Amino acid sequence: QVQLVESGGGLVQAGGSLRLSCAASGRTFSTTGMGWFRQAPGKEREFVAAINSVGSTYYADSMKGRFTISRDNAKNTLYLQMNSLKPEDTAVYYCAARRYSGLSYSSRLYDYWGQGTQVTVSS
Numbered sequence: 001q002v003q004l005v006e007s008g009g010g011l012v013q014a015g016g017s018l019r020l021s022c023a024a025s026g027r028t029f030s031t032t033g034m035g036w037f038r039q040a041p042g043k044e045r046e047f048v049a050a051i052n053s054v055g056s057t058y059y060a061d062s063m064k065g066r067f068t069i070s071r072d073n074a075k076n077t078l079y080l081q082m083n084s085l086k087p088e089d090t091a092v093y094y095c096a097a098r099r100y101s102g103l104s105y106s107s108r109l110y111d112y113w114g115q116g117t118q119v120t121v122s123s
Contacts, residue, residue, distance in 0.1 A: 002027045002112040004095045009117030016085050016121070022078040022095030022114060030073035033098040036080045037107055038091035038119075045107055048093070049080065053101035060105070085121045092116040 008020040020036070035050035049059045049069035057069050068081040078095055096110035104110070 002032070002097050004097060004112055004114035006093065006095045006114045006117040009093060009119045011120045011122065012085055014085060014087055014121055014123050017081070017083045018085065018119060020080040020082070020093055020095075020117060020119075022080075024076045024078065024095075024097060027097070029071075029076040031101050033101050033103045034069075034071060034078045035096045035098075035104065035110060036069060036078075036093060037096060037110075038089075038093045039116075040088075040091040043091075045094070047105040047107065050103035050105060051078070052103040056103060058103050058105060082119070085119075087121045087123045090119060090121050092118050 003025045005023045031053050033052050036048040037045050038048050039045040047060050051057045051069045066084045070079045094116045095114040097112040099111050
């Protein structure tokens with residue numbers, strides 16, 4: 001079993017930045033593929049970014065160049081640095097973990113989920 005706890009969400013003006021964190025426990029974090037997803041009101045959950053156990057990353061097209069996913073295996077923590085935020089980035093952001101080391105953009109391939117953290121970007 002894996003427990004994931006997100007933090008770092010909040011209210012920010014358009015053009016601003018936020019860094020989300022996801023503290024993981026209960027499994028060997030360093031061998032786990034991790035991802036960030038988000039869900040806006042009335043919309044389906046969508047992929048944001050993913051990272052595998054060796055640090056390779058993959059981003060949704062709309063996040064490339066603005067968001068950076070990273071991990072600190074010594075701290076069992078996943079991060080999402082979000083820059084140049086837009087009102088359309090407003091959503092609940094979820095951290096997710098896989099049983100396997102590879103990365104994936106499909107939410108169906110993630111086995112564990114955090115409770116989410118709200119990000120609101122004002123115009």
